[in-house]
Amino acid sequence: MSITFVWTIVLVIAIIVEAITVDLVSIWFGLGAIAALIGEFFGLDQTLQIVLFTIISIVCIFVTRPLAKKYLRGNTIKTNLDRVIGKHCLVTETITADNKGEVKVMGTLWMATSLNNMTIQAGEYAEIVSIEGAHVIVKKINRESGDDGL
Numbered sequence: 001m002s003i004t005f006v007w008t009i010v011l012v013i014a015i016i017v018e019a020i021t022v023d024l025v026s027i028w029f030g031l032g033a034i035a036a037l038i039g040e041f042f043g044l045d046q047t048l049q050i051v052l053f054t055i056i057s058i059v060c061i062f063v064t065r066p067l068a069k070k071y072l073r074g075n076t077i078k079t080n081l082d083r084v085i086g087k088h089c090l091v092t093e094t095i096t097a098d099n100k101g102e103v104k105v106m107g108t109l110w111m112a113t114s115l116n117n118m119t120i121q122a123g124e125y126a127e128i129v130s131i132e133g134a135h136v137i138v139k140k141i142n143r144e145s146g147d148d149g150l
Helices: 003-021 027-041 046-071 080-084
Strands: 088-093 101-105 108-114 125-132 135-141
Touching (some): 003 046, 027 046, 080 125, 088 108, 101 125, 101 135, 108 125
Parallel strands (some): 108 135
Antiparallel strands (some): 088 101, 088 125, 101 108, 125 135
């Protein structure tokens, strides 16, 4: 079996896997196979072709994977719960490093943990930083007058 045939098979398999998954899991190996085929065309030794395939594949993974994850992220489902992020809330049950507490925001009670495991006493105010699963992450604030939808 010739090395040209091997690189062609690697390229075809990478393209088929990529077409099936559409998650950019094998395209880099296809690019590496193309580089190795070019090396074969120019008469490079098989060892150098393997090195070329490996280097091109690894470089492509490290250069393009972060960009692909950033721009092709299709599994993110936005919900209307995201609207509570940045809102001020009233702590109704004390939040400690060891125990989740509870906060009230926009008329709804949420289980809560604090950013950096700070203790926030019941009756104090906090700002919702993010949502993790079924609870919110909050940071303590000094509330000034004004209604924030509590």
